[in-house]
Amino acid sequence: MSLIQLLINTVALGAAYALVALGFVWVLNATAAVNFSHGDLVMAGGFATLALAGWLAPLMPGGVPGLVLLPLVVIAMAGVGLLVSLLAYFPLKDRPPVAVFISTIALGIVLANGATALFGAEPRATPPLLQSGFLELGGVIVGRQALAVIVVAALLIAGQHVLFAHTQLGRKLRATAQDRAMAAALGIPVTLMIALTFALATALAGAAGLLLSHSFFVTPSDGLNYMIKAYIAVTIGGWGSLLGAVAGAFLIASFDVFLPGLPALVPALGALPGADWLFSQTVASIVLYVLLLAILVLRPHGLFGEAVQRRA
């Protein structure tokens, strides 16, 4: 494996994690509550992809590419996001944030067990975006799926940036997240904005599920793993910071992929005593979580600090 390959795999995973983390932060900012079902919604996106691929299979006997499924999954998951807000957020919005924490944990369990009942507990793989296999680019062999994931995730991240930074709807969503009562007093329908935030965040989670579940498979119990990744990305990057969430996602991906892949790149490292142990997923996880603790102690506001400060 070359450095380029390793980097491309890392970036692909980081970009998909970034989609997960961004949606998590939006809902966090808009509701001041943690949506603990967010990881299960990534998993649900993977299974929604499988289900849609199954339904469309008779129309496309050669296999339905992920790129065709993507818009359908995004729309379906946006609808799921609205349901999440109606079931787990709006009935509890005037209670302390812990109520939503619990209700979304419950919803996540329902989603995980629902997926087991419908699809079984075995790992399943979603179709590739276009094709699986490899491609030779200037003498470097790279995975087609990894490249496609990078392109699609980059477009989705750019799209959400344009929406939030440069459109009137985006301004209304941000204003609602920053001061809900004030936004309402300016004529912004804040309930609708919060419901839309859930829809957009869940659509992105669903897209991430589609992107991740080809190479990494999907099982009904995946939710917790994704949830923790999102939570950590957001904690590393700075609670509430969008840029921080993306940075955190890439940092996590580099521990997932890059560190365990290093000996393949630098054979001298593989020859070190205990290299198998040192450059393993297990040790990478330990290092990542020690780093997380260090960041919490040394920079409690995360690497990107608080996006907003207040004047006295």
Next chain:
Amino acid sequence: MTARLRLDALSVCYGAITALDGVSLEVGAGEAVALLGANGAGKSTLLNAVIGLVPSAAGVVSLDGVALTGRAVHRRAALGLGYCPEGRRVFPGMTVYDNLAVASPRAKRAREEAIARQFALFPALADKAYDRAWQLSGGQQQMLAIARALMTEPRVLLLDEPSLGLAPLLAQEMLAHVRAIAASGTAVLLAEQNVATALAVTQRAYVLQVGRVVESGPSAALRTSPAIQAAFLGA
């Protein structure tokens, strides 16, 4: 002639405490009216009840003769109530431009024109158009909060303590804007503790004391009223 904004026997309760007790008042189009009273007299509660952020226990608020009872906060704003809260509450992480744009109900071109009008009215904001609101000084934030409320094209502007925390000269400047806004045809209800300046820029005033109107009349006459002294110094 119906008043632009009219409160009929409006009461607000926080639990067992009556914060506003049967307050009636009127503000006409193009009129600036002061709402005076000491801290805790109920000025902010009254404005919050008008915009709907605080539920009223009894009484009716009407805008151009239309009762607002039961209407959500954002509907009241859309009907023509502009709200500039105590403490400014600009959207801290958004730019000055975005703070203004988000309040506009108009499509892009009319929105840009409206922002240009606010920048002409408050040139200090034009210089900071792409700064984040939290980076502004207190006076600039106050200008932004007023300009943002004007972006909603209100028929009635509710201004809560715009001079609070500002240097005297800035406070004077802020209150001078009140006169200009009313002159443009907007009804202004100005809650203030800065009595002298508030009376100087308004035509009429109401004095609140522990949730009741204890005095009202032309601002010029109230300047010498003993009720003002009592409301601020007495019980």
